[in-house]
Amino acid sequence: MPQLLAPVPGEQVTTRDHRPLQLRHIEPADVAAIQRCFTRLSPQDIRRRFLHAMSELPDLMAQRLCRIDPALETALVLEDRTVTPGEIRGVGRIYVDEVVNSGEFSVLVEHDWARRGLGALLMQRLVDDSRRRGLREIWGYVLQENRPMLELCRELGFERRLPVDEPGTAQISLQL
Numbered sequence: 107m108p109q110l111l112a113p114v115p116g117e118q119v120t121t122r123d124h125r126p127l128q129l130r131h132i133e134p135a136d137v138a139a140i141q142r143c144f145t146r147l148s149p150q151d152i153r154r155r156f157l158h159a160m161s162e163l164p165d166l167m168a169q170r171l172c173r174i175d176p177a178l179e180t181a182l183v184l185e186d187r188t189v190t191p192g193e194i195r196g197v198g199r200i201y202v203d204e205v206v207n208s209g210e211f212s213v214l215v216e217h218d219w220a221r222r223g224l225g226a227l228l229m230q231r232l233v234d235d236s237r238r239r240g241l242r243e244i245w246g247y248v249l250q251e252n253r254p255m256l257e258l259c260r261e262l263g264f265e266r267r268l269p270v271d272e273p274g275t276a277q278i279s280l281q282l
């Protein structure tokens with residue numbers, strides 16, 4: 107079994123309106139917080155993040171999301187420690203495909219914390235991490251109706267690829 111990353115103490119970041127958050131790698135102990143975060147998402151947020159509807163985040167899936175293989179995955183969380191227990195307000199991930207040397211991203215920011223620069227912060231860190239890994243590209247699927255994400259990615263220099271088989275879905279990518 108690959109060795110997990112040591113827990114990272116965390117880097118303090120702030121939202122545009124000066125709310126403090128800890129940016130750190132996800133940990134196996136985050137399962138309950140990830141499940142609480144899921145319950146705060148709207149059906150639209152869930153569909154945009156997972157590309158299909160889900161009414162709950164099953165235990166096994168939550169465990170899988172929190173216990174990553176750092177050789178092939180990065181998962182960063184934004185933890186709000188002003189509340190007890192701490193709550194996860196945003197998550198950004200990369201899954202590496204070694205065969206083609208690229209990384210597939212996903213990102214999520216809780217609705218009440220949106221429009222404060224966190225999505226852009228997470229995406230920038232994922233781009234930085236992909237460069238550190240020496241990947242040639244970072245890419246992801248985004249629903250075509252997901253204007254916020256398409257706009258965010260456009261501002262970061264991502265481009266749309268040719269339409270994919272999935273109707274209503276765009277594939278966007280950034281060459282590194």
Ligand SMILES: CC(C)(COP(=O)(O)OP(=O)(O)OC[C@H]1O[C@@H](n2cnc3c(N)ncnc32)[C@H](O)[C@@H]1OP(=O)(O)O)[C@@H](O)C(=O)NCCC(=O)NCCS
Nearest residue numbers: 154155212213214215220221222223224225226254255258
């Ligand atoms: C998409 C998402 C990650 C954006 O997160 P966020 O924290 O609100 O984004 P930011 O505050 O960093 O915004 C960065 C830029 O994105 C664009 N943007 C974000 N939300 C927008 C909106 N509702 N409408 C238009 N543009 C928007 C803007 O250009 C914004 O820059 P600005 O605020 O200076 O105008 C968040 O809305 C989300 O989690 N959505 C549900 C899950 C999802 O769609 N994931 C993407 C597919 S994996």
